[in-house]
Amino acid sequence: MKAWLRKAWARLRGGDADKAGAPRGGRTEKQQHGAEGERAAAEFLRRERGMKIVARNWRSPRDRRDEIDLVCRDGGALVFVEVKTRAAGALAQGADVVDARKKKTLRRAVSVYLWSLGEAARPRTTRFDVVEVERFPDGRMEVRHFENVPLFARGSGM
Numbered sequence: 001m002k003a004w005l006r007k008a009w010a011r012l013r014g015g016d017a018d019k020a021g022a023p024r025g026g027r028t029e030k031q032q033h034g035a036e037g038e039r040a041a042a043e044f045l046r047r048e049r050g051m052k053i054v055a056r057n058w059r060s061p062r063d064r065r066d067e068i069d070l071v072c073r074d075g076g077a078l079v080f081v082e083v084k085t086r087a088a089g090a091l092a093q094g095a096d097v098v099d100a101r102k103k104k105t106l107r108r109a110v111s112v113y114l115w116s117l118g119e120a121a122r123p124r125t126t127r128f129d130v131v132e133v134e135r136f137p138d139g140r141m142e143v144r145h146f147e148n149v150p151l152f153a154r155g156s157g158m
Contacts, residue, residue: 037085040071044143045072066109077125080110088136092139098130103151
Protein backbone atom coordinates (compact mmCIF):
# COMPACT_ATOMS: atom_id res chain seq x y z
CA MET A 1 0.00 0.00 0.00
CA LYS A 2 2.78 2.43 0.91
CA ALA A 3 4.59 1.70 -2.35
CA TRP A 4 1.44 2.44 -4.33
CA LEU A 5 0.94 5.75 -2.49
CA ARG A 6 4.59 6.72 -3.05
CA LYS A 7 4.27 5.95 -6.75
CA ALA A 8 1.00 7.92 -7.05
CA TRP A 9 2.49 10.88 -5.16
CA ALA A 10 5.59 10.81 -7.41
CA ARG A 11 3.38 10.90 -10.51
CA LEU A 12 1.38 13.82 -9.14
CA ARG A 13 4.60 15.69 -8.37
CA GLY A 14 5.92 14.92 -11.82
CA GLY A 15 8.47 12.32 -10.78
CA ASP A 16 10.53 10.14 -13.08
CA ALA A 17 9.39 7.16 -15.09
CA ASP A 18 7.28 4.52 -13.41
CA LYS A 19 8.07 0.81 -13.41
CA ALA A 20 6.20 0.32 -16.72
CA GLY A 21 8.68 2.65 -18.37
CA ALA A 22 6.26 5.50 -19.03
CA PRO A 23 8.15 8.78 -18.86
CA ARG A 24 6.63 11.52 -16.78
CA GLY A 25 3.55 12.83 -18.61
CA GLY A 26 4.42 10.84 -21.72
CA ARG A 27 4.07 7.53 -23.46
CA THR A 28 5.97 4.31 -23.14
CA GLU A 29 8.42 3.39 -25.86
CA LYS A 30 5.93 0.79 -27.11
CA GLN A 31 3.19 3.43 -27.34
CA GLN A 32 5.54 5.79 -29.19
CA HIS A 33 6.40 3.06 -31.71
CA GLY A 34 2.70 2.30 -32.14
CA ALA A 35 1.91 5.97 -32.81
CA GLU A 36 4.76 6.17 -35.34
CA GLY A 37 3.43 3.03 -37.03
CA GLU A 38 -0.08 4.50 -37.22
CA ARG A 39 1.29 7.67 -38.82
CA ALA A 40 3.25 5.59 -41.36
CA ALA A 41 0.15 3.48 -42.10
CA ALA A 42 -2.06 6.55 -42.59
CA GLU A 43 0.49 8.13 -44.91
CA PHE A 44 0.86 4.88 -46.88
CA LEU A 45 -2.91 4.47 -47.31
CA ARG A 46 -3.30 8.08 -48.36
CA ARG A 47 -0.37 8.23 -50.75
CA GLU A 48 -0.12 4.67 -52.13
CA ARG A 49 -3.76 3.55 -52.02
CA GLY A 50 -5.49 6.90 -52.56
CA MET A 51 -7.64 6.61 -49.44
CA LYS A 52 -8.97 9.61 -47.54
CA ILE A 53 -8.38 9.47 -43.78
CA VAL A 54 -11.69 10.21 -42.02
CA ALA A 55 -10.67 9.56 -38.40
CA ARG A 56 -7.64 8.48 -36.40
CA ASN A 57 -7.82 6.71 -33.06
CA TRP A 58 -11.61 6.96 -32.91
CA ARG A 59 -12.94 5.89 -29.51
CA SER A 60 -16.44 4.80 -28.70
CA PRO A 61 -18.31 7.21 -26.44
CA ARG A 62 -19.95 4.14 -24.85
CA ASP A 63 -16.70 2.44 -23.87
CA ARG A 64 -13.43 4.36 -24.29
CA ARG A 65 -11.51 1.07 -24.53
CA ASP A 66 -13.14 0.38 -27.91
CA GLU A 67 -10.90 2.06 -30.47
CA ILE A 68 -10.57 2.06 -34.24
CA ASP A 69 -7.05 3.00 -35.33
CA LEU A 70 -8.01 4.47 -38.71
CA VAL A 71 -11.28 5.10 -40.51
CA CYS A 72 -10.80 5.74 -44.25
CA ARG A 73 -12.79 6.29 -47.40
CA ASP A 74 -11.83 4.20 -50.42
CA GLY A 75 -14.16 5.30 -53.18
CA GLY A 76 -17.66 4.70 -51.84
CA ALA A 77 -16.53 2.22 -49.17
CA LEU A 78 -15.85 3.06 -45.55
CA VAL A 79 -12.75 1.18 -44.42
CA PHE A 80 -11.93 0.36 -40.79
CA VAL A 81 -8.21 -0.22 -40.31
CA GLU A 82 -6.35 -1.95 -37.48
CA VAL A 83 -2.65 -1.05 -37.43
CA LYS A 84 -0.10 -3.46 -35.96
CA THR A 85 3.44 -2.20 -35.48
CA ARG A 86 5.91 -5.04 -35.10
CA ALA A 87 9.65 -5.30 -34.58
CA ALA A 88 11.58 -6.59 -37.56
CA GLY A 89 11.69 -10.38 -37.54
CA ALA A 90 8.70 -10.79 -35.19
CA LEU A 91 7.45 -14.37 -35.09
CA ALA A 92 3.84 -13.53 -35.98
CA GLN A 93 2.64 -11.17 -38.70
CA GLY A 94 0.41 -8.24 -37.77
CA ALA A 95 -2.63 -9.71 -39.51
CA ASP A 96 -2.20 -12.95 -37.56
CA VAL A 97 -2.31 -11.28 -34.15
CA VAL A 98 -5.77 -9.79 -34.75
CA ASP A 99 -7.41 -12.64 -32.89
CA ALA A 100 -11.05 -13.44 -32.09
CA ARG A 101 -11.00 -11.28 -28.96
CA LYS A 102 -9.66 -8.24 -30.83
CA LYS A 103 -12.17 -8.80 -33.65
CA LYS A 104 -15.00 -8.85 -31.11
CA THR A 105 -13.82 -5.50 -29.72
CA LEU A 106 -13.52 -4.08 -33.23
CA ARG A 107 -17.00 -5.31 -34.22
CA ARG A 108 -18.41 -3.53 -31.18
CA ALA A 109 -16.54 -0.29 -32.00
CA VAL A 110 -17.47 -0.43 -35.71
CA SER A 111 -21.14 -0.97 -34.82
CA VAL A 112 -21.13 2.11 -32.56
CA TYR A 113 -19.29 4.15 -35.20
CA LEU A 114 -21.81 3.23 -37.90
CA TRP A 115 -24.73 3.86 -35.54
CA SER A 116 -23.31 7.31 -34.70
CA LEU A 117 -23.35 8.27 -38.41
CA GLY A 118 -27.11 7.93 -38.57
CA GLU A 119 -29.04 5.95 -41.15
CA ALA A 120 -28.88 8.57 -43.90
CA ALA A 121 -25.07 8.93 -43.74
CA ARG A 122 -24.31 5.22 -43.22
CA PRO A 123 -22.38 3.82 -46.20
CA ARG A 124 -23.63 0.82 -48.13
CA THR A 125 -20.19 -0.76 -48.28
CA THR A 126 -17.74 -1.29 -45.44
CA ARG A 127 -14.65 -3.40 -45.06
CA PHE A 128 -11.95 -4.18 -42.55
CA ASP A 129 -8.24 -3.93 -43.36
CA VAL A 130 -5.11 -4.64 -41.34
CA VAL A 131 -1.91 -2.70 -41.92
CA GLU A 132 1.30 -4.15 -40.56
CA VAL A 133 4.20 -1.79 -40.01
CA GLU A 134 7.53 -3.53 -39.51
CA ARG A 135 10.11 -1.45 -37.63
CA PHE A 136 13.78 -2.07 -38.30
CA PRO A 137 16.57 -1.23 -35.82
CA ASP A 138 17.85 1.53 -38.13
CA GLY A 139 14.45 3.31 -37.91
CA ARG A 140 13.24 2.21 -41.33
CA MET A 141 9.61 1.08 -41.58
CA GLU A 142 8.07 -1.32 -44.06
CA VAL A 143 4.29 -1.22 -44.54
CA ARG A 144 2.13 -4.17 -45.63
CA HIS A 145 -1.57 -3.79 -46.34
CA PHE A 146 -3.99 -6.72 -45.87
CA GLU A 147 -7.24 -5.75 -47.54
CA ASN A 148 -10.73 -7.04 -46.74
CA VAL A 149 -9.88 -9.17 -43.69
CA PRO A 150 -12.98 -11.04 -42.43
CA LEU A 151 -14.35 -9.25 -39.37
CA PHE A 152 -18.07 -9.89 -39.54
CA ALA A 153 -19.77 -13.22 -40.00
CA ARG A 154 -21.45 -13.74 -43.37
CA GLY A 155 -25.05 -12.56 -43.37
CA SER A 156 -24.60 -10.29 -40.33
CA GLY A 157 -25.80 -7.25 -42.27
CA MET A 158 -22.59 -5.28 -41.72
